[in-house]
Amino acid sequence: MIALNKPLRGPDETDVVAEATTKKLGHTILFSHEVRSTNQWAKHLAKLGAAEGTITVADTQKRGRGRLGREWVSPEGGLWFSVILRPRLSAQEATKLVFVAGLTVAEVLKEQYDLPVETKWPNDTLVLGRKICGVLCEASTSGGHVDFVVIGFGLNANFLVRDDLPVNLQNTSTSLQDELGKRVNVEKLFHCLIGKLGDLYSLFLSKGFLPILEGWKKHAGFIGQRIVVTDSDQKTAGLALDVDAEGMLLLKTEDGLIHRVSVGDASFK
Ligand code: BTN
Secondary structure: OOOOOOOEEOOOOOEEEEOOOOOOOOOEEEEEEEEOOHHHHHHHHHHOOOOOOEEEEEEEEOOOEOHHHOEOOEOOOOEEEEEEEOOOOEHHHHOOHHHHHHHHHHHHHHHHHOOOEEEEOOOEEEEOOEEEEEEEEEEEEEOOEEEEEEEEEEEOOOOOHHHHOOHHHHOOEOOHHHHHOOOOOHHHHHHHHHHHHHHHHHHHHHHOOHHHHHHHHHOOOOOOOEEEEEEOOEEEEEEEEEEOOOOOEEEEOOOOOEEEEOOOEEEEO
16 A cells, blocks of 8 residues: 555545645545546546646556556556646647656666566566556547546556466566565655656656657667557557657568557567
């Protein structure tokens, strides 16, 4: 559980941790032991007008959601949280926030635990080929501009994959406890992630996408590898050449064509 400083009792079973700080993100942290989905909760609050930087956190999610409509299994011990952002960006620019989030996770896991992290297009963080964290960005837009974005982080922290994830995920997933052989201080990790996200978000807003993309690519082990991209039922195999300045994957198929892929799930061939 995230340790709470100055918990206030909210209108329901929620602890509200409201700290007036100079930090842009995390001025309001809402915690609940169990929710359906912290993203769903954050989106609900954002629709009611919650400010940028509001965060929802839970020990466990009953209906955690992954990308492409998948379920996200969220046992206790994981770090499941969502951040509300209100960038003044076009809907197209805001899609790049997934890289801000991915770089946040990669840098924090490297700095805190010296793990051999890799970013995998578009939203995964891997350790030695196994997924340790996924990010789900959901935006509400009107007239081509962003009203809010919710970025949800699902980080497998203090549990063992063999004990707490279903069999079908065990070969492709890992956790911090599996990698480090011990449990981590999840409160400290949470605050590191929020601090880093705030820094990289500011960098993105002030300097644009390129410094983010450069940082993200430094961890991108899949570039130069043969991969398969799955979108709905369609699978496309090819060589991952690069990620371009719009965040699109450049995939060279066997016929020599180079495809700019905007959506999908990449796996190694
Ligand atoms: C993925 O890799 O498919 C994205 C997974 C994102 C999971 C997180 S857990 C916290 C937040 N709440 C959700 O329901 N999903 C995201």
